Amino acid sequence: KQEVTQIPAALSVPEGENLVLNCSFTDSAIYNLQWFRQDPGKGLTSLLLIQSSQREQTSGRLNASLDKSSGRSTLYIAASQPGDSATYLCAVSSQGGSEKLVFGKGTKLTVNP
């Protein structure tokens, strides 16, 4: 059974700092990995999707990497801003055409002005 772990559970940083969020998964036979953002009281918004054949994806100040063999992904946020404060979730989709995502419990990020 696929399990997804995110460390740390919470992170507080000063504005302007570069930071890394971590995600690990137990079964490397994945189809893709996604990073999501969730604001309080809201649904999830997809930030980046990495296919299993890719090593990284970038969008603006966000960069996500994938090391399938070691079962790890990182989300790098450059020059953090207070508006980046949210919970970030990682999810994997297994191979075999399954569309079901398995989620980590998330990292709650607070960026202090």
Next chain:
Amino acid sequence: NAGVTQTPKFQVLKTGQSMTLQCAQDMNHNSMYWYRQDPGMGLRLIYYSASEGTTDKGEVPNGYNVSRLNKREFSLRLESAAPSQTSVYFCASSEFDRRNTIYFGEGSWLTVV
């Protein structure tokens, strides 16, 4: 752009009552999902529908039923609500392609007393 719309947003039920959560998407997606999110547990898949007319169980289906009414709508029914079903429920939809971006609704907060 409506995206994924869920109703109701908030609901309080008494133990043993029944209710249906409604979900509709306007993106012509084939796949739709129902997740629940609990503190410390992350998001867990309840049921999903890969296409109109098909449904399948997820990780935590007990106590729930679903109906894929048409391509747009996917409802979740609690036949006899229990306090353990107090949670935030999210509907989502996606088109299974190489991008596989998934879109979430804003959530439905359900309290069973």
